[in-house]
Amino acid sequence: MTAAANIVEVTGLSFAYDRRLILDGIDLAIPRGKVVAIMGLSGSGKTTLLRLIGGQIRPSAGSVRVDGEDVSRLDADALYRLRRRMGMLFQFGALFTDLSVFENVAFPLREHTDLPESMIRDLVLLKLDAVGLRGARDLMPSQVSGGMARRVALARAIALDPALIMYDEPFTGLDPISLAVISNLIRRLNDALGATSIVVTHDVQESLHMVDYIYFVSKGRIEAQGTPDEIRRTTLPFVHQFVHGEMDGPLPFHYPAAGYARDMGLSDRD
Amino acid sequence: MIDAPVRWLTALGAWAIDSVWRLGLASRFLGATLAGSGTALRRFRLTVKQVHFVGNYSLIIIVVSGTFVGFVLGLQGYNTLQKYASEQALGLLVALSLVRELGPVVTALLFAGRAGTALTAEVGIMKATEQLSAMEMMAVNPMSRVIAPRFWAGVISMPLLAAIFSAVGVFGGYFVGVVLIGVDEGAFWAQMQAGVDVFDDVLNGVLKSVVFGVVVTWIALYEGYDAVPTAEGVSRATTRTVVTSSLAVLALDFVLTAFMLGSGGW
Numbered sequence: 058m059t060a061a062a063n064i065v066e067v068t069g070l071s072f073a074y075d076r077r078l079i080l081d082g083i084d085l086a087i088p089r090g091k092v093v094a095i096m097g098l099s100g101s102g103k104t105t106l107l108r109l110i111g112g113q114i115r116p117s118a119g120s121v122r123v124d125g126e127d128v129s130r131l132d133a134d135a136l137y138r139l140r141r142r143m144g145m146l147f148q149f150g151a152l153f154t155d156l157s158v159f160e161n162v163a164f165p166l167r168e169h170t171d172l173p174e175s176m177i178r179d180l181v182l183l184k185l186d187a188v189g190l191r192g193a194r195d196l197m198p199s200q201v202s203g204g205m206a207r208r209v210a211l212a213r214a215i216a217l218d219p220a221l222i223m224y225d226e227p228f229t230g231l232d233p234i235s236l237a238v239i240s241n242l243i244r245r246l247n248d249a250l251g252a253t254s255i256v257v258t259h260d261v262q263e264s265l266h267m268v269d270y271i272y273f274v275s276k277g278r279i280e281a282q283g284t285p286d287e288i289r290r291t292t293l294p295f296v297h298q299f300v301h302g303e304m305d306g307p308l309p310f311h312y313p314a315a316g317y318a319r320d321m322g323l324s325d326r327d
Numbered sequence: 328m329i330d331a332p333v334r335w336l337t338a339l340g341a342w343a344i345d346s347v348w349r350l351g352l353a354s355r356f357l358g359a360t361l362a363g364s365g366t367a368l369r370r371f372r373l374t375v376k377q378v379h380f381v382g383n384y385s386l387i388i389i390v391v392s393g394t395f396v397g398f399v400l401g402l403q404g405y406n407t408l409q410k411y412a413s414e415q416a417l418g419l420l421v422a423l424s425l426v427r428e429l430g431p432v433v434t435a436l437l438f439a440g441r442a443g444t445a446l447t448a449e450v451g452i453m454k455a456t457e458q459l460s461a462m463e464m465m466a467v468n469p470m471s472r473v474i475a476p477r478f479w480a481g482v483i484s485m486p487l488l489a490a491i492f493s494a495v496g497v498f499g500g501y502f503v504g505v506v507l508i509g510v511d512e513g514a515f516w517a518q519m520q521a522g523v524d525v526f527d528d529v530l531n532g533v534l535k536s537v538v539f540g541v542v543v544t545w546i547a548l549y550e551g552y553d554a555v556p557t558a559e560g561v562s563r564a565t566t567r568t569v570v571t572s573s574l575a576v577l578a579l580d581f582v583l584t585a586f587m588l589g590s591g592g593w
């Protein structure tokens with residue numbers, strides 16, 4: 058595939074923190090216009106991968122190209138220019154707690170454009186309407202529920218009509234209705250804006266019927282990949298355990314321990 | 328036998344390296360704050376908003392403390408001065424104590440406890456809830472949008488608060504000395520007017536409070552920005568703000584006073 062077809066291209070990407078290898082030779086490509094999930098267990102390095110794509114941390118080896126630009130080689134100004142074409146939704150929304158819902162969504166517009174107040178107002182209301190929260194514009198972040206905060210953050214992330222939207226665990230801690238709403242919004246906004254979305258998540262069922270393609274990350278490597286149908290049919294033991302939420306499998310239920318009998322003082326041997 | 332001293336030396340070395348390391352990081356942080364100050368000064372409304380917050384946080388405690396420190400100065404000053412039959416100098420004593428020392432120093436200590444901890448907690452929580460990361464991902468530099476306006480707000484507020492503290496303290500001393508004890512009112516004010524020098528006393532006091540404002544705000548913001556992004560980390564950072572900035576203020580006060588006296592001013 059060419060750079061033009063893929064908005065993100067990751068090659069041989071490794072990242073170590075405190076000499077601990079978190080990502081170990083990741084290769085992946087995110088085609089334009091698609092919604093791609095990066096899945097894995099907690100602590101598998103998926104959020105790290107997202108931060109590397111956003112240029113918040115630098116890789117130990119390998120490269121990340123976004124829209125043809127090598128993220129790790131950009132200086133601060135070029136990186137900030139690139140980020141204006143990215144939107145990111147953080148795990149719990151990361152709304153600015155001292156600003157109202159309206160001002161949160163207006164923030165990127167005020168910082169990056171010289172638009173007159175009337176136009177900022179129109180744009181903010183448009184974005185808030187897209188997430189169904191036009192009526193909540195005067196509330197403060199402390200007055201909205203977790204699901205609503207996530208939607209406000211989504212409106213803020215798309216304020217500048219980004220080409221690439223990144224979601225860090227967008228479903229964590231949501232009730233089933235909010236979860237379905239966010240899931241639908243990710244798909245609808247992606248298609249309406251003609252954007253590309255990367256969703257980092259461990260919510261299998263929600264992702265399988267919303268995304269176009271899935272990468273499984275485990276122990277810092279891409280363990281499996283494919284369309285939702287391919288993933289459902291897969292026979293890879295790890296993916297099977299993950300998709301079907303089985304207690305025991307390649308990933309054991311028991312944390313490594315000495316023999317049960319011995320721990321209970323019933324035997325000297327394991 | 329040799330184990331204990333070696334361990335002790337290792338710990339001392341580690342502490343020294345860690346301290347120098349942190350000082351270096353804090354200096355780089357201050358550099359980045361100054362470099363990012365363009366926005367805070369150009370869009371001065373951002374800074375004014377923070378001055379309002381920082382000032383409001385501290386105003387009541389400053390006024391109340393200033394009043395009581397003035398009361399005590401009136402009592403203690405009169406008690407000592409009347410032994411030498413020079414209670415007319417009470418006004419001068421109260422004013423000089425406040426303007427030169429107590430105004431800047433006590434204000435800085437209270438400012439660290441009230442506004443400094445609030446700044447550390449606010450920035451630390453912004454970090455813990457990924458608000459700073461979110462800002463970076465929106466291509467907005469948190470150093471210029473969050474840190475620099477707060478820094479300048481602290482630098483502006485400190486001298487103002489110290490001035491308020493001193494002014495209120497003078498009236499506190501007046502109340503106890505003149506109204507309650509009965510020192511001659513004319514002498515109280517006249518001695519003060521004659522004895523307090525605008526440059527040697529007032530300006531040096533202002534200079535101190537500006538330096539303390541820089542140091543306390545710098546430490547508070549750095550601790551918040553550097554906090555481990557958890558509830559526990561933020562609470563520890565808040566404690567460190569109070570301890571570090573109080574020590575820094577008292578140590579710097581000695582150094583500054585030595586310089587100011589040494590330069591022939593006083």
